[in-house]
Amino acid sequence: MSTTPLYGGIEAGGTKWICAVADAHGHVVATGVIPTTTPQETIAGAVRFFQDHRPLTTLGVGTFGPVDLRTSSPTYGHIMATPKPGWAYADVVSPLGAALRVPVGLDTDVNAAALGEWRHGxxxxxxxxxxxxxxxxxxxxxxxxxxxxxxxxxxxxxxxxxxxxxxxxxxxxxxxxxxxxxxxxxxxxxxxxxxxxxxxxxxxxxxxxxxxxxxxxxxxxxxxxxxxxxxxxxxxxxxxxxxxxxxxxxxxxxxxxxxxxxxxxxxxxxxxxxxxxxxxxxxxxxxxxxxxxxxxx
Missing domain, CATH: 3.30.420.40 (ATPase, nucleotide binding domain)
Structure with a gap:
């Protein structure tokens, strides 16, 4: 198993979650796609993907919304009132962080895209x-x-x-x-x-x-x-x-x-x-x- 620090990313969309692992230079070394079904099934699938690519240092998630980004809020990291069946008020951050034991950075999918283009595009x-x-x-x-x-x-x-x-x-x-x-x-x-x-x-x-x-x-x-x-x-x-x-x-x-x-x-x-x-x-x-x-x- 590699000891090189690895960083995870999830583009959490309404039909699929794209998961990726990158090295410290941002070079992607592994990718996977998880169908967006129920929150429990989808998150569990993402956890399995990243557990195969340890040691993971941190994880970033860009998700469909609306999503609560206020770190002081009791519902921080939850999808809010979305029309996506089964996903309204689902907690995304806590189960990922607990299962993988890493800090999780969160934002909207489009803010993530903006950051990607600002940094590398x-x-x-x-x-x-x-x-x-x-x-x-x-x-x-x-x-x-x-x-x-x-x-x-x-x-x-x-x-x-x-x-x-x-x-x-x-x-x-x-x-x-x-x-x-x-x-x-x-x-x-x-x-x-x-x-x-x-x-x-x-x-x-x-x-x-x-x-x-x-x-x-x-x-x-x-x-x-x-x-x-x-x-x-x-x-x-x-x-x-x-x-x-x-x-x-x-x-x-x-x-x-x-x-x-x-x-x-x-x-x-x-x-x-x-x-x-x-x-x-x-x-x-x-x-x-x-x-x-x-x-x-």
Missing amino acids: AGRGRKTIAYLTVGTGIGLGAVANGRLLHGLLHPEFGHIRIPHDRTRDAFAGSCPFHGDCLEGLASGEAMRRRWGQRAENLDDPMAWELEAEYLAHAVMNLTYALSPERIIIGGGVAKHAGLLAQVRARAFDLAAGYPATSVLTDRSAMDAYVVSPSLGDRSGITGAIELGMRCRP
Whole structure:
């Protein structure tokens, strides 16, 4: 059995948990996938994976949410009111820490992705970045001066309100809480309900023009509220060919040259401001490992 310090990471998604072990340099040496079934079965599967790769020094978890990140809270480390069957108020941190006997670093899956891209990917070298994931839902992670953004809970950017022209788009929205918030209008689930098919199968130019409109408003809200040096847009919907180019073009027009910074006054600079994740699908697990390394004793 190796005595080299190893660091674990979990990207805890709604359909699967991706588990990985990395060395002290962040190089991944082992990976595994655990189906997301019940909390008990899923956590037990993750524990078995990491027990085969001892000695584990720490573990980082980036999980779907909402999740309680307040370390002083009696429900710290619990998934909160999620629609995922069986997972509402499930404790994630305590059983992992107790079984593996290691410190556990925790954050949202999208904050983990933001950290991964800031540390090793498209955000490297920037002080402040925002990571917007556009998939089944919409979420935001942000890093400012090396610190992940937290507040009352964690960012819930998918639920901001954006302009909704009901003449152009009569769809009422898919969000069970707000109807036509950003997630209710621009998520993969919203696209499926509006157009009758999944985003990856959708070729209608009008559908993608509308999607770009909504995401461009999201980009401008992010720009004016957080002033990040780079906005990274990931997730399955964002992989559609040409979508980010449309988002950049529309966001530039919406900015109308204000404020007079290069990315809002030079169309070519916008290409380097709104980008895809350079780590691809590895953003989340890379960030989860980094979360673990940050809580090393």
